[in-house]
Amino acid sequence: MSWKISIENLNAWFGSKHVLKSITMKVSENAVTAIIGPSGCGKTTLIRCINRMHELSPGARVSGAVLLDNEDVYDRNVDPVMVRRRIGMVFQKPNPFPMMSIYDNVVAGLKLNGINDKRRLDAAAEKSLRLAILWDEVKNELNKSGASLSGGQQQRLCIARALAVEPEVILMDEPSSALDPIASAKIEQLIRVLSKDYTMVIVTHNMQQAARVSDFTAFLYMGDLIEYDKTKVIFENPKNELTEKYITGEFG
């Protein structure tokens, strides 16, 4: 098993608030890594540091390194835009572009980066929608507004949109927390399928979900990485007392 991402001594702040404290961890290639922890522990900030979205918030600051294939994404010569093309992201609430059709949503990343060849766009749209298990539901209404879909479909549309730019890593920030159980199960199934070809990092507050979909689990508490191991170990035989208390539901 090789490493895709190596987070080294990563610290993050919002203004004077220190939200991530010296995080060091390696993320496996083509596997699902789950990040769990109580609200406000820094889970979301951690994945937003990986694709350099954190620094877009007012007052946000980062130190340390995030190596993607041995190259630091925070290196002075690295363009954050290029980092974000290699590391896709799916957000907590489905956020399709409201004024665009389903088709245009999927190919937005390609079109806005200068690809206008209709055949190539068509192929990318179909491929991404199939990967996101949405093709069969929308293939006859690609020109309908993306906002007209159900919440679960919208989230899969957002996943298709992220896949279309052919990233190597996909970050998901509580991707099913706004969805009903059936839609949520579909997303989980999708995460498993995608992990064959993509490195996935999933933030979740749902421990059962982490146990079901992930290969590795990291437990964060108040900005510290408390424990990081194979998911099986974390849930069946945690080494840290805090981890055990959290997964058994004593707090959180």
Place this chain on the structure above:
Amino acid sequence: MNKYMLRRRKSQTIIILAYLALVVALIPLISILAETVIRGGIAVNLSFFIEMIPPLGQPGGGIGPAIQGTMIVVGLASLIGVPIGVFSGIYLAEFRESSLSSVARFLNDVLTNMPSIVIGIFSWALIVTVVGWSVIAGAFALAVMMIPIVTRTTEEAIKLVPATIREAALALGIPQWKTTITIVLNSAKKGIITGILLSIARISGETAPLLLTILGSRFWFGGFTQPTAALPLSIFNFSQSPYSATDWPRAWGAALILILMILGINVVVRYYTRERYG
């Protein structure tokens, strides 16, 4: 009388007072519209739209050049004012915290409330003294009036675009400038277009700055460095005429056309914004 009855009386009194105030407030508006239609209606016919402006007191003719002049001056003002206003608004919305933004926002508010005669004399000093009475001087004055309105409405419209939409675009590896001019502007376009139309409606009726810049004329458009006619100036000139029988109805007729133009713009704005307000 018990307490409940007393309270009901008080409530009814307030409602009646509010109702009366509303009626009083509507009287001027309705009488302006009615007077304009009644007095101006008799002057309006096809030749009124397409014929040249007659000398005071002469029969016949129309206000064709004034309609044309207003359209040209307002159109040119929009060509100058809209891009500057929209881009300033983008700057203010994208760089909310910068110190330049807070200074610009303050100056923009000052400019919004600047008396139009001051903008007129400024344009006169800057352009008329060099080029002469001209279309470009008038368009410049109206553009200066338009910019702060467009800037403010653009800024507000962009601020209403949810941060999640912007983040979705940035996370796809779309550069920030492209995210702004495509995704964000596209989401805000309704509000921006509304602001532009309202600013056009606002400047279409301006008279003071035009008196000091385009001067007025009886003839058709003769070039951007020449004086031109405009509807507000025709209203002014005809209403000052001693020949009440021929000229006063023309003043009302020109007023009617100006009101209809502005009303038309407002209808378009309503149409654009109808979904937002149900």
